[in-house]
Amino acid sequence: MTAANKKLISAEHVFVDSTHVKASANKRKFEKKIVRKETRAYQGRLQEEINQDRENHGKKPFPPDKFDKEETKEIKESTTDSESGYYVKDERTKQFAYSFHAAADRNGFVLGTIVTPGNTHDSQILEPLVEQVIEKVGKPEAVAADAAYKTPAITSYLFNKEIIPALPYTRPRTKEGFFRKQDYVYDEHFDCYLCPSGETLKYSTTNKEGYREYKSPKQICTTCSFLSRCTESKDCQKVVTRHIWKKQIICVIIKM
Incomplete structure (x- = not known):
């Protein structure tokens, strides 16, 4: 806090990113293990x-065991350095590594760091990293990060903290020849989509x-002239999803 008090560093605008550093471990020496998936900070x-959203729509809330069911995944654990990931x-870059996550101010001074195994996704670390900055330096006015951090959970977390997210626009990933998601218009008043x-x-x-699921009427879609551009579903039904924190991402786009 001394450097912050003397205004040598500032948490006003924080920039978050990570980089991978190769571990001193042979990528061919490993054991396959089944491990429990990590619980997400916002879970x-x-x-x-x-459950509140389900109740608002007249649905029964999920019982606790629906969420508490333990999920597992298979990983490769290095026999040389078990703490790496x-x-x-890509096909050429496969290695055991560490991820160095850092938050810096506009002058490049590091305000917080977290080191994780290399197979930890960037988005899982932003929340604890920002909390570290808040504790040590102060609350940022804005946090800037790349597209890897553009998730409903992150934007929701930052808005709840009254921090402005500065995140890039990402192009829709749509199969060639098919309608893009933005071609399906959301009607907030009636809580539905129009195809x-x-x-x-x-x-x-x-x-x-x-994710809320919105489904088209199968009996009408079967004879629709746009069907081949809409869905490949065997039952001819289009499903569009919308996260319950979608509004936060829309706010990010508007603010930027």
Whole structure:
């Protein structure tokens, strides 16, 4: 705090990013293990809002065991350095590594750091990293990061902290020849989507990941001239999802 008090560093605008550093471990020497998936920092808050959203739509809330079910994954653990993580960037870049996550001010002075195994996704570390900056230096007015951090959970967290997220625009990832998600217009008043042919996709459910599901009328879609550009579903039904924290991402786009 001394440097902050003397205004040598500032948490006003914080820039977050990470880099991978190769571990001193042979990528061919490993053991495959089944491990428990890490609990996300925001999981408790998300679960509460999922059940509230379901109740608002006349659905029963999920029982606790729906969320508490233990999920596992298979990992490669180095027999040389078990604390590193197997990192895959592309076909050529596969190695055991560490991720160095850092938060810096506008002058490049580091305000906080966290080191994780190389297979830890950047988005999982932003929240504890920002909390570290708040504790040591002060609360930022804005946090800037790349597209890896543009998730509903992160934008929700930052807005709840009254911190402005500065995140980039990302292009829709749509299969060539198909309608983009933005071609399906959301009607906030009636809580539904309108497809390019003008049909209504009504709310169906809110799943345990926090996404509302809106489904098209199968009997109409079967004979629709746009079907081949809309969905490859065998039952001819289009499903559009919308996260319950979607508003936060929209606010980011508007503010930027």
